[in-house]
Structure formats: C-alpha cells, structure tokens
Amino acid sequence: LVGVHENDPTTRNLTALPLYAINQGLPLLKVKALLQPAMNLNGTCETLDWLEQNEPEIHNSAMLNFDVQRLRDAAKVSFSVIMPTYNRRKCISRAIRAVLTQTHRSFELIIVDDGSTDNTEKEVHRLFPDEIESGRIVYVRLERNVGVCKARNVGLMQARADWIAYADSDNEVRPYFLSMFAHAVLQDPSKDAVYGRFINVKSGSVIGRPFGDGDIIQGNYIDLGVFSHKRELATRFGCFDEALRRLVDWDLII
Template sequence: MKPLVSVIIPTYNREKFLKEAIESVLAQTFRSFELIVVDDASTDKTPYLVSRYPLRYVRKVKRQGVSAARNTGIRLAQGEFIAFLDSDDLWLPEKLAEQIAFFERRPEAVAVQTEEIWIRRGKRVNPRKRHEKPSGYFFDRALELCLISPSGVMLKRKVFREIGLFDESFLACEDYELWLRLLTRYPVFLIEKPLVIKRGGHEDQLSATPGLDYFRLKALAKIYRDPLLTPAMRLLVIKEAKRKGNIYLKGALKRGKLYQAFEVEQIFKKMMKNPGLPSILALSRPKN
C-alpha cells in the first residue's frame, strides 16, 4: 500500500542536526508516511547516520542546492501529500496527524501549514508581528517576506504539476518564489498550533546571509510575468519590487558593488518589457 504522505528532508553537512530531525519524523503519531532524505553531496558522516533508520536515502554526487534536493524528493514521492522538513528543524509528534485531519475536514484545500516554535542559538524567541502567519489568500502580504515555512507546510502532490517545482536557478529565496506561484492560485491555511520547532542562528544558514533581496527581486520579476495575476496584483508586485530594489541598490552603492547595481537595473528592464506594464502603470497614476 502506498503511503499517504511523503516526507522530504533535504540535507547538506547537517550531521549535527539530522539525527533529531529524522527521529522527530519517525515519532509521528500518524503512520502512513514514507521518509525520503536527499543528501546534497555531504562530506560529513551523513551516509553512516541515515543507514541506521528506515528511510529512503538518495545521495547526490555533486552539490546542486536545496531546490534540486527538494525537487528530487518530489519526483520520487509516492504519497498524495508532500511535507518538507529542513534538516535543522524538528516536528512535534502530532504534526502530520493534525494536517491530515485538516485535509479530511477541508478536502478542497491544497496547502496547510502550522505555527512554529522559534529557537535561536538555543533559546526560545518570539517572532515579530510582521512574521505572524496568515490563513487563506495572502498574496499581498507574502510579497514583503516569506510567510510560509517549508518545515511547516503540507501540500497535495498534484499541485506541483500545476505550479511547477522549485526553481533551481535560485541560490536563495527559492521557497519565497514558489510560494508566490502557489498564492497566485490558492489559499494556504493555518493550523494555529505550534507543531514545528524551527532552529536558527547557526552559521551555515542561507537565511542569515546578505543579498537575499536580490533573489526576492528575481522572484518578483518572475511572478510579474505570471498570466494569472490580476491588474491589482501586478501593481502590488511593482510596488514591492521598487521598495526592495531601492534597498538593495543603496546597499550596493554604499559597498561600491557597481555590478550589483547593474543587476538590479537588468531585473527592472525585464519587468518593463512586459507588454501589460504601461496600462498597469496608468492605473497607479494619481488623478488631476
């Protein structure tokens, strides 16, 4: 019998955290799942560690990034539902059970996430108000920052056939880009229970590196071309792209990184080539 849920853990040199992540999945009260660990060419003892657990292990010969690792897992998945877990995060035992129960109550839904407990450098912290997770349609709020957690969300596998997989050209913010595609089409619901422990503050996290606004700008330029965007949504994308672009541009000029300023200019040029842009901009002009 095929599992109902496919759990995908992408990992790279996370031997220190991976054991606990795997064991948090295996401790789930909901049992109809498969666990797929995709190793992005780790150089530590990850292969030995995973050999002790009942899971499917795929090791890449060459490092390709987290997007490619997640996509590999999606392609191998047999479950009706997909759940991701970053290898430094943990699930509480009822996480999968709560999400499956939600889908049983709301069969029309395609995605639901849970609340999280945030741990930074070993201490619990409270997220800022701007990081509070909405429920439903929140494309507008998701433009500013990533409001869907890979470790907290569960999706119907069939949705990837419609929106596509993670964009492997993104070195960072690959989840932000995918969630914009998802939210253009569907609501993402929230279970208001903290069922994920999100551990941060360690040195190898991409989310701690500078320059993320560049990849968010790329994501905005990409979603701007999505034919399903309404005129109002396009205006929101332009507004946020300008805001992020100004922040990135000021930082680039301050650091003397002229090539980064050029990159921003190229992103905006691509957006301006969209034939629908003039009429959209006309809508935003104040009336005399």
C-alpha cells in the same frame, strides 16, 4: 509540554492536549477537541481511539456526528516528507527521529543527501537500518552538491504519497506535525494546500497569519516547514526554481 517557552500558546491548554489532560485526571473532554482539528494536537483519530477503548459510550455518541466521522479517516491521508541535507551528520539523527515518532503513521521520509562529505549517509544507515530496509526512509544520495532546490526536486520526483510535507535536517518537528496536516486536509477536502503557523521556541512568538489576511505576493508569511501540498501541484505548476539562490520557499508557495 517540556522545554517550550512560557509564551507558547499550546502550554497549559487543556483543549490542545486532551489525552494528556485526561490522563492527568481531568474528568471531561471538550467537544471542540473532536470537531476542530486545529484545537487538538493529539489528533482527532488518536482521541477517538482512546475513547473507543476506554469510554465506548462516549465514542459511539461522538461517531453519530458526521463531521467527527469524516475526521476519523485522517489516518488514511498519506505524506511524503522531503528532507534535503548537506553535511549535517552531527544533527540529522534528531531531525529524523522527530519525523519517525509522528503520531500520524501514514508517511515516508525521503532524505536527499546533497553530496555530503562528512559521512552523513554512513551515519544514517548505521542508526536507522530497519527504517531504510522497510522503506519508511528512502535515502537518495547525489554525487555532488547541487543546492537545496535541486535536492528538494529530486525528493519530489521520488515521492509516492498524495501529499508532500517538508522537514529540515537541523530542525525537530513536534510529534503531531503530520496529524495536524491530515485533519486539516479532511476538514476541507476542496483545498490542495494547507499550512500552519510556527513558534519561535526562544521567544515564544507565533509567526504566520491566515491566508486571507495578507497578500502573499507582497510578502511571505508561510514557512515551508509548516506547509503541505498535493503532489500533483508540482506537476501542474512546477517544482522549486533551481535558478534561484534566495527566497526559494516563497517562490514555490506563490
């Protein structure tokens, strides 16, 4: 990976990026790259696609495993990615492109413009007309600035996919962002929310911990940018609390 910190645990990890390693000449594929979704940043589906085209015997052998077969359906998991924005014309295009280049393709990007006054809407329509025309991007403009909670709630009301993910208009998610979520969903279908840890690209530190290791009421260790949940949870428990001005992510996650 280019441009990541040397302490980033995903660098120089042959299991994390198996397709990159194979294309660089590595003559093997670790089994956990197919059986443990969190270990394979390329995604199990993408890895199986490569095997089917290039090593059909290995592909057929892998598909005899029920757990591998189940993860093959990850491409069918769909997401509505909600991106609120306010006066981010200068940087939003990078955030949008990062979502559009996901290896997982079953998603819509819902941009909720919270009353921007810097021509954000015009810039997005200029740069991404085809994606807006096709419905890949749904652009919703609010007439006045109402705050991020209301903006995200508008996005939730517009969402059509079964699963919700969140992206900020000044951040760039990695290309396997949604693939990780999709495989985690299939790995344990009984769960209705999933999350990951995230990396501080300046320090290389990994932030977050397993759910069982901490009391979420006592302190938040889940970032909304690496959190995904079923859409119906918003109906069952409510959306973002529009009366709050701080700790809104933590409140929703609780």
